Amino acid sequence: MTAQRACALSELEQDAAKRVEVDGVAISVVLDSNGDVHAIGDTCTHGDVSLSEGFVDGDTLECWAHGSAFSLITGKxxxxxxxxxxxxxxxxxxxxxxxxxxxxxKEI
Incomplete structure (x- = not known):
């Protein structure tokens, strides 16, 4: 499979996450304050909630439900x-x- 259109760059707000679905996979897309675009799995591994409803801080996305922050670079x-x-x-x-x-x- 090849890359598919997830959204328009112009739809992204800086330092905010947008939930998209690509080929049935839920993904959080983030435009960070440096202008870089990141894509991580949208489901928190702790609480099974949407990370795109969380908070972007630098290169992290924090789960709104329980506060776990995930690196946008490594996913950890x-x-x-x-x-x-x-x-x-x-x-x-x-x-x-x-x-x-x-x-x-992405290979880390």
Whole structure:
């Protein structure tokens, strides 16, 4: 499979997460304060809730329900109660399109 359009770059708000679904996979897409776009699995590994409803702080996305923060770079939780990472996906920008292949995890 190849990367598919997840959303438009212009739809993203800086320092906010947007939930998208690509080929049935829920993904949080984040435009950080440096202008970089990140894509991580949208489901918190602790509470099975949507991470895109959480809070972006620098290069982390914090779960709104229990406070676990996940690195947008590695997917690793930075604090408890979560202890399992979420997947991180490769993002390609083509014009205004944000492209993600949900079958290709970013190598950390």
């Amino acid at each position: 939780p930075l604090n408890l109660p979560a202890f399992e990472p979420v997947p991180v996906f490769v993002v390609t920008i083509d014009g205004d399109d944000v492209l993600i292949d949900p079958n290709v995890k």
